């Protein structure tokens with residue numbers, strides 16, 4: 043599996059050109075991209091990156107990749123990031139690693155987003171992977187009630203679980219928020235659910251990336267498949 047992730051990362055690297063401003067994703071697949079990019083940088087490639095998490099910042103620095111912020115530059119040419127699920131319209135669930143907020147800010151500030159994954163992330167319908175929703179701790183119960191209403195209005199339902207870290211404590215994002223993982227099973231109308239979640243005051247951001255990814259690079263046992271958004 044790890045080899046497939048690296049293969050997808052290597053294919054996405056082919057889209058990188060000298061002088062590009064890059065969004066650097068988070069997660070085990072994106073980490074391969076950062077490492078491979080670092081090799082190219084050490085061989086003379088001139089790029090600058092914006093990391094989507096503190097973990098990626100540390101990885102990129104270790105790999106010698108020059109970093110900047112979205113305050114210092116206005117647009118990015120390309121973001122390369124992993125995904126938890128990808129559907130045929132290239133709508134995506136992200137946030138399994140808790141980085142969805144910065145990932146969405148960076149991806150939407152990019153002219154193009156390539157998602158890289160092994161084939162197991164490709165699904166007909168999003169939702170088997172629990173949908174991560176980043177929330178403020180204040181008023182959590184009220185936010186969850188509003189989320190349940192949004193689920194009902196978009197025709198889904200399921201258990202909501204406040205994410206815990208490996209240490210058993212509540213997982214806290216880089217932004218200081220919590221994550222509620224919603225076990226919905228099948229999200230028939232992801233765009234509608236995304237819209238309903240976005241207007242809930244206690245929801246900071248959700249892991250549905252609708253119309254954001256332009257290309258998916260999927261690595262499987264039969265080779266690499268590149269899917270462009272129609």
Ligand SMILES: O=C[C@H](O)[C@H](O)[C@H](O)COP(=O)(O)O
Pocket residue numbers: 067068069070071072123124125126135136137138139140141142145
């Ligand atoms: O918050 C984490 C990100 O959205 C990741 O890109 C996503 O969870 C996929 O991670 P991985 O490549 O480790 O499966």
